[in-house]
Amino acid sequence: MPPAITLNNLTKYYGPTLGVEELSLEVNEGEIFGFLGPNGAGKSTTISTILDFIRPTSGRASVLGLDSRRDSVAIHRQVGYLAGEPAMYDRMTGRELLGYLASLRGIDATAEIAALADRLDLDLDRRIRSYSSGNRQKVGLVQAFMHRPRLLILDEPTNGLDPIVQHEFYAMLEEVKADGRTVFLSSHILPEVERIADRAAIIRKGRLMVVAEIEQLKQRAQRRISLTFAEPVHPAVFLSIESVQTVEQVDRSLIVTFTGSVDPVIKTASRHEVETVVSHEGDLESAFLAYYREGGSDAA
Amino acid sequence: MLRSAYGETIWSRRNSLLLYAIGLGLLVAITIGVYPTVRQDSATFTQLLESMPQGMMSFLGSSDVAELLSPSGFINSRVNASIGAVVLAVFAISLGTAAIAGEEDRRTMDLILATPTPRRRVVVERFAAMATLVGIVAAVIAVVMAVANPIANLEISILHIVASNFELALLALVFGTLALTIGALTGRRGPTIGVAAGLTVATFFINGLAQLVSWLQGPQKLTPFYWLQRSDPLGNGLSIEDTLIMLAVIGVLLAVAVWGFERRDISV
Numbered sequence: 001m002p003p004a005i006t007l008n009n010l011t012k013y014y015g016p017t018l019g020v021e022e023l024s025l026e027v028n029e030g031e032i033f034g035f036l037g038p039n040g041a042g043k044s045t046t047i048s049t050i051l052d053f054i055r056p057t058s059g060r061a062s063v064l065g066l067d068s069r070r071d072s073v074a075i076h077r078q079v080g081y082l083a084g085e086p087a088m089y090d091r092m093t094g095r096e097l098l099g100y101l102a103s104l105r106g107i108d109a110t111a112e113i114a115a116l117a118d119r120l121d122l123d124l125d126r127r128i129r130s131y132s133s134g135n136r137q138k139v140g141l142v143q144a145f146m147h148r149p150r151l152l153i154l155d156e157p158t159n160g161l162d163p164i165v166q167h168e169f170y171a172m173l174e175e176v177k178a179d180g181r182t183v184f185l186s187s188h189i190l191p192e193v194e195r196i197a198d199r200a201a202i203i204r205k206g207r208l209m210v211v212a213e214i215e216q217l218k219q220r221a222q223r224r225i226s227l228t229f230a231e232p233v234h235p236a237v238f239l240s241i242e243s244v245q246t247v248e249q250v251d252r253s254l255i256v257t258f259t260g261s262v263d264p265v266i267k268t269a270s271r272h273e274v275e276t277v278v279s280h281e282g283d284l285e286s287a288f289l290a291y292y293r294e295g296g297s298d299a300a
Numbered sequence: 301m302l303r304s305a306y307g308e309t310i311w312s313r314r315n316s317l318l319l320y321a322i323g324l325g326l327l328v329a330i331t332i333g334v335y336p337t338v339r340q341d342s343a344t345f346t347q348l349l350e351s352m353p354q355g356m357m358s359f360l361g362s363s364d365v366a367e368l369l370s371p372s373g374f375i376n377s378r379v380n381a382s383i384g385a386v387v388l389a390v391f392a393i394s395l396g397t398a399a400i401a402g403e404e405d406r407r408t409m410d411l412i413l414a415t416p417t418p419r420r421r422v423v424v425e426r427f428a429a430m431a432t433l434v435g436i437v438a439a440v441i442a443v444v445m446a447v448a449n450p451i452a453n454l455e456i457s458i459l460h461i462v463a464s465n466f467e468l469a470l471l472a473l474v475f476g477t478l479a480l481t482i483g484a485l486t487g488r489r490g491p492t493i494g495v496a497a498g499l500t501v502a503t504f505f506i507n508g509l510a511q512l513v514s515w516l517q518g519p520q521k522l523t524p525f526y527w528l529q530r531s532d533p534l535g536n537g538l539s540i541e542d543t544l545i546m547l548a549v550i551g552v553l554l555a556v557a558v559w560g561f562e563r564r565d566i567s568v
Contacts, residue, residue: 048410048566048568051410051413051414052413053409053410053413053565053566053568054565054566054568055563055565073416073417073418074416076413076414076415076416076417077416079414081410081414083410083411083568085407086411087406087407087408087411088408088411089308089312089408089411091312092302096302099302100302100303100308101411101415103302103303103304104304104305104412104415104416104417105415105416106416143411
């Protein structure tokens with residue numbers, strides 16, 4: 001079975017401006033693959049190249065064993081795609097747009113569309129113009145899922161979704177995976193990828209930093225937590241924990257950076273009277289600072 | 301309607317189709333409505349026209365006074381070789397611009413291209429929709445002419461009415477396809493509408509001014525307005541030569557559009 005996606009030294013320059021450079025990776029069929037990076041890192045450029053909206057400067061991409069350029073139409077038949085900020089025809093209703101897109105695929109997806117809209121709590125009979133950004137995102141998800149594609153390519157899919165719908169969306173991804181189908185999910189939110197992906201790649205400034213199992217990434221990612229105590233606690237209490245890297249004191253608060261599990265930090269904190277706990281997760285740039293530095297020194 | 305890019309284009313343009321059809325239908329009805337008065341008082345109108353500068357008359361589709369006051373000449377001066385042609389060309393340009401450049405400008409092109417729709421098919425279906433919409437408006441003009449013809453005693457042959465409005469539609473499609481092609485090559489709405497509308501106005505004026513400015517007589521022969529004016533299909537019937545020239549221009553532009561759109565990066 002060919003990999004779901006293969007990138008081979010994929011490089012894209014927009015004139016002199018770098019999009020992505022020398023990107024090589026493989027996404028296996030049947031896995032949920034996270035594509036992590038801060039905004040502007042080149043995630044959307046990579047996806048646009050895979051889908052043949054734009055053409056690589058050099059290198060190549062293949063999808064389900066098909067060449068991204070030569071076989072783009074055959075690829076599109078088997079792929080469901082959600083754009084980063086999906087634009088739509090404002091004057092159509094949700095139902096009209098989804099019916100139209102199903103027609104372009106040569107399928108009747110009426111039943112599937114109704115079922116998905118029901119799951120995501122989407123009213124299909126309103127004009128797209130009047131939808132909130134969350135509802136537009138739901139329309140985008142329905143059109144990506146409605147033909148039960150072998151590969152889903154989703155660019156920031158949870159943008160604008162409320163937590164309940166997000167939860168439903170994660171369940172939909174699990175079902176796709178259980179079917180043996182593949183998900184390629186781009187995101188700048190670390191906990192989201194940690195939660196649902198099997199493996200992930202991290203991309204920054206157009207270059208691939210690392211491809212690894214989620215468990216490995218979790219171990220190495222730098223995390224940050226702020227603890228406020230009833231009485232001042234000495235930083236040394238936390239510095240003695242092996243996974244803790246730095247501790248910063250502000251009045252009665254300690255800001256602890258650590259890698260791996262949060263458990264030893266919480267257990268240590270619970271020996272004192274804790275007033276508030278704030279977790280600074282999801283900040284990819286700082287979370288992977290350690291990785292970037294190591295990546296840099298590895299290369300050197 | 302929403303079964304293909306072709307159907308979607310016509311569906312989304314149904315309101316402007318109605319407006320252009322009513323507008324141009326009215327222009328024709330009013331033109332023919334006033335013609336009996338003009339004919340009755342032709343001496344006054346001849347005087348008036350003879351006192352006009354030559355160049356202005358040529359903007360009316362002919363520089364010959366007797367021809368301008370004939371039924372076909374009069375209709376040409378208001379509709380088929382004049383304002384009507386420009387208005388229909390503007391409709392075609394708006395459709396041609398929306399076809400590719402407008403779609404990319406709204407960032408919706410990826411919705412279509414993410415489905416198994418080849419790029420060339422998007423170009424061809426959008427062109428076919430533009431041709432259909434322009435054709436419908438030209439047909440409405442022809443029907444109004446055909447109905448008013450016996451009422452106003454114009455005695456223009458039905459065949460000539462059909463031929464003239466067929467050529468009118470082709471003229472508009474030359475400019476509409478030009479817009480579609482510039483959009484397919486650039487993906488940018490501003491330059492597309494600017495160049496296509498600019499060329500329409502420029503060729504209209506080159507054709508008109510060529511009566512006055514001798515060095516424009518060379519370029520004049522390249523303007524589609526000249527082709528339509530020279531052969532006067534309303535008076536003389538279909539010009540095979542001009543029809544073939546316009547079809548060839550449209551065909552070449554469309555081929556360039558497909559070629560250009562297939563090879564470039566799309567804005568998404």
